[in-house]
Amino acid sequence: MEGLVARGVSKTYRGQRGTVRALDNVDMTIAKGRLFGFLGRNGAGKTTFIKISSALLMPTSGTVELFGLDVVRRAGEIREQIAIVPQEAKPFYHLTPREHVQEYLRVRGVSPEAAKNRADEVLTAMGLQAYQSMPAMILSGGLQQRTLVAMVLATEAPFLFLDEPTLGMDPFARRQVWEVIRQAARKGSTVLLTTHYLDEAEQLAEELAVIEGGHVLYQGSAEALKSKVRREVRIQFSGGFTAQELGRYGDVYPDRAGLTLLTTRNVVEELTQRALERRVPVNVGPVTLEEAFLTLVGRAIEDEDPEAAT
Amino acid sequence: MTWKSQAVAIFRICYFNGWLGLRRSPIAFIALFLTPLSFLFFLYVIAPHSVLPFGVVGGIMFSALFTGNAMMNDCAYLRLERQIQQIFITSPLRPMSWILGMALSELVFTIPGLVLFFAVLFLVVPVGILTILALVGVVLLTWLMATSLGFLLSTFFRQLREIWPIGMVVFTSLSVIPPIFYPIAEIPATFRWAAFLAPSTFASQLAVRAAGLKVPIIGSAPFLSSIAFEVIGLVVLTLAFTIASMRLARWREP
Numbered sequence: 001m002e003g004l005v006a007r008g009v010s011k012t013y014r015g016q017r018g019t020v021r022a023l024d025n026v027d028m029t030i031a032k033g034r035l036f037g038f039l040g041r042n043g044a045g046k047t048t049f050i051k052i053s054s055a056l057l058m059p060t061s062g063t064v065e066l067f068g069l070d071v072v073r074r075a076g077e078i079r080e081q082i083a084i085v086p087q088e089a090k091p092f093y094h095l096t097p098r099e100h101v102q103e104y105l106r107v108r109g110v111s112p113e114a115a116k117n118r119a120d121e122v123l124t125a126m127g128l129q130a131y132q133s134m135p136a137m138i139l140s141g142g143l144q145q146r147t148l149v150a151m152v153l154a155t156e157a158p159f160l161f162l163d164e165p166t167l168g169m170d171p172f173a174r175r176q177v178w179e180v181i182r183q184a185a186r187k188g189s190t191v192l193l194t195t196h197y198l199d200e201a202e203q204l205a206e207e208l209a210v211i212e213g214g215h216v217l218y219q220g221s222a223e224a225l226k227s228k229v230r231r232e233v234r235i236q237f238s239g240g241f242t243a244q245e246l247g248r249y250g251d252v253y254p255d256r257a258g259l260t261l262l263t264t265r266n267v268v269e270e271l272t273q274r275a276l277e278r279r280v281p282v283n284v285g286p287v288t289l290e291e292a293f294l295t296l297v298g299r300a301i302e303d304e305d306p307e308a309a310t
Numbered sequence: 311m312t313w314k315s316q317a318v319a320i321f322r323i324c325y326f327n328g329w330l331g332l333r334r335s336p337i338a339f340i341a342l343f344l345t346p347l348s349f350l351f352f353l354y355v356i357a358p359h360s361v362l363p364f365g366v367v368g369g370i371m372f373s374a375l376f377t378g379n380a381m382m383n384d385c386a387y388l389r390l391e392r393q394i395q396q397i398f399i400t401s402p403l404r405p406m407s408w409i410l411g412m413a414l415s416e417l418v419f420t421i422p423g424l425v426l427f428f429a430v431l432f433l434v435v436p437v438g439i440l441t442i443l444a445l446v447g448v449v450l451l452t453w454l455m456a457t458s459l460g461f462l463l464s465t466f467f468r469q470l471r472e473i474w475p476i477g478m479v480v481f482t483s484l485s486v487i488p489p490i491f492y493p494i495a496e497i498p499a500t501f502r503w504a505a506f507l508a509p510s511t512f513a514s515q516l517a518v519r520a521a522g523l524k525v526p527i528i529g530s531a532p533f534l535s536s537i538a539f540e541v542i543g544l545v546v547l548t549l550a551f552t553i554a555s556m557r558l559a560r561w562r563e564p
Contacts, residue, residue: 054400057563075562076404080311084400089393094334095326106322107411108401109315135334151397161400 001068003032003159003190004053009062011048011214022048024214026062030192030207035185037205037222038194039293041301045214046194047087047163053192054084054161066159083157087164087194089148093137097128097147100136104151122154125180127173142169146177153180160184162193166200178204196301198289212297225292231262233284234291235271240280246271253294256302262291311402319403323411327384328418342380343423346372349491350430361493363435367445367521368491369427371514374449375490377416378456379481385412385464386473405561413457424449435521444520451548452513456484458551465560484510493518495526502528509551512543 011023023045030036040046051057053064055075064071066078091100098119105115123129126146136144149165162181166174174197181204185191195201201208202222209219218225231250237259243252249271250263261271268284275282293301311319332339346369353365389395398408428445431437463480467473488508489497494515497505505511506528519525519537528534 051563055562056396056400079400080402082400084397086393086396089397090391091394092326092331092392094331099326099330103322103326104397104401107319107398107403109311109319148394148397155401 001032002029002065003034003036003067004028004030004192005065006049006053007063009049009052009064010060011045011052011057012060022214023052023059026211026214026216028209028216028219030190032067032190033185033188035181035191035204035206036193037201037208038192038211039196039198039201039208039301040194040211041196041297041299041303044211046211048214049211050084050161050163050192050194054082055079056084081157082159082161083152083155084161085148085152085163085165087167091136091144091147091151094135096131096133096135097123097139097143097150098132100147100151101154105154108155110155118154118156122150122180125176125183126150126153127176142173145169146173149177149180153184156184156187156189158189160189160191162191164194164196166195166197174200198293198301202289210293210296217296222289222292225296226287226289229262229287229292229295231264231287231291233263233265233268234287235261235263235268236283237261237275238281238283240275240278251295253300255300260291260294262287262295311404315402316404316407319407320411320414323398323408324414324418327412328415331415332419332422339419339422342376342419343369343373343426345376346423346427353491363431363521363523364493364518365491366427366431366434367517367523368514370424370431370445370449371452371490371510371517372485373420373423373427374452374513375456375485375510376481377413377420377453378458378460378484379477380416380419381413381457381460382464382477382480383460383473384416385461386467386470389464390467390470399561405559406556409458409461409555409559412461413454416457416460417453420453431521435523437521441520441522445517448513448517448520448544451544452510455509455513455544455548455551456481458548458555462551462555462559465558484508488514490514493523493526494528495524499527502526503534506534506543509543509547512540512547516540516544 006026006028009023009026013020013022026049038046048057052059053066053071055071055078058072067081069077071078101119101122102115105118106112123132128146128150131139131143136147145168152160166177169177181191193204205222207221210217236255236257238257241259243259246252246259246261249267250261253260272282272284350365350369353361385395399405463476488505488511490510494502494505515525533539
């Protein structure tokens with residue numbers, strides 16, 4: 001049995017300023033027990049898909065099945081199987097991380113002893129033990145986010161929806177959270193993780209999908225996606241060169257710092273030499289998921305689309 | 311989840327949202343009983359002292375009704391601003407358990423104020439055990455009616471800034487304009503029936519009767535002046551709001 005099967009899912013938001021098609025005929029399949037990454041820029045449709053799949057939002061058309069259960073018609077049964085970290089959720093301001101985890105488990109029907117043990121386990125694994133008795137209102141944004149992720153991962157629910165779970169966390173905390181997510185997958189949970197941190201997707205996801213403008217552009221492994229980039233090397237220039245000048249060496253894309261060139265190994269020496277002469281900082285490395293995304297979507301994952309819905 | 315687990319869940323929600331919230335932020339309950347206490351103070355200063363018992367009963371009913379406003383605010387805030395309601399409803403918890411847990415937690419915030427008003431009632435009218443039991447019953451039905459309405463309204467908000475004006479309009483219409491703090495006899499006899507257009511009037515008149523205060527003739531039909539009319543009205547409205555909150559509340563955005 002598949003973990004999730006989406007067929008022809010579309011969602012149109014109607015507002016005073018017109019309509020926005022957030023999802024357009026999305027088909028997707030996630031195998032049971034798979035740690036699945038869902039990549040896309042802000043407003044690409046990731047959160048809308050997660051809300052529909054977790055019975056929080058009605059699709060305009062199409063169907064989603066979780067473990068063979070239709071999310072519209074059998075929402076009650078679906079809710080028995082899932083747990084979700086919504087994007088930009090915040091904890092209760094007066095509760096401590098331990099209370100969040102333990103009380104949430106009790107509300108889900110976990111016995112007091114098991115709730116305590118699981119809370120001990122997850123708070124330690126997520127580096128929250130030092131803060132476990134502090135009210136959330138005095139914790140940093142990153143610690144508050146970790147508290148929410150701990151609540152949800154402690155459930156060991158068969159299907160976990162994690163919508164940007166590491167948003168606002170420092171790199172060390174992110175790695176701790178990654179490990180707990182991996183553990184959840186090892187224990188058998190199916191995980192749907194949305195992120196716009198491509199390193200996170202590369203580290204965690206066994207399979208991923210890329211969504212842009214409500215359309216799924218790719219579904220497969222990270223390696224297969226990277227292999228779609230015909231170039232082997234990425235050189236980032238912080239100014240000093242024009243796109244026209246670099247264009248004859250390969251594919252050029254604007255990025256936050258300046259320009260990124262995807263090219264072949266044999267021109268690296270020449271270009272770095274020229275950058276040194278012009279005193280321009282360059283960064284050279286192998287092609288990553290970031291470049292694969294750039295090639296597939298035509299824009300960097302950090303680029304905002306002000307017209308898009310979430 | 312079994313019924314027992316659902317019951318445990320209801321009390322856990324009441325514990326962490328109500329009891330822990332009250333213990334860690336006691337200003338919230340002071341804020342809740344300050345408004346009815348102010349009304350009572352004004353009545354004491356400007357009205358004949360014969361009206362004072364109506365003000366005390368009014369304070370009790372106002373506190374019970376304002377649990378609905380608190381419920382509306384809390385649920386909208388937890389859904390829209392903190393988005394943590396989504397974590398709770400995407401779980402084996404039944405929607406009714408979430409509503410009841412939240413409603414009980416609002417009652418926890420109101421209990422200190424209710425105790426204060428009951429103590430004042432002891433001072434102004436002779437109160438027996440039956441009076442207390444009857445008043446507690448009316449308070450519980452009113453709380454259930456108000457919190458169901460509050461929850462139902464909370465699910466329709468799209469942004470936080472809508473809550474304050476709508477909350478003021480709805481709950482002021484329910485708790486200040488109808489005869490909650492003043493005797494219904496103050497309304498001209500011809501128009502007394504109109505007071506029952508506000509659902510809270512059924513509860514307030516029952517509370518007035520329970521406290522042993524005088525209820526005048528409401529209209530030409532004797533049934534309108536009977537306790538049965540008030541009981542049936544309160545029970546029907548409570549059931550209607552509770553069922554509506556379960557059925558119409560939007561657990562899933564359209």
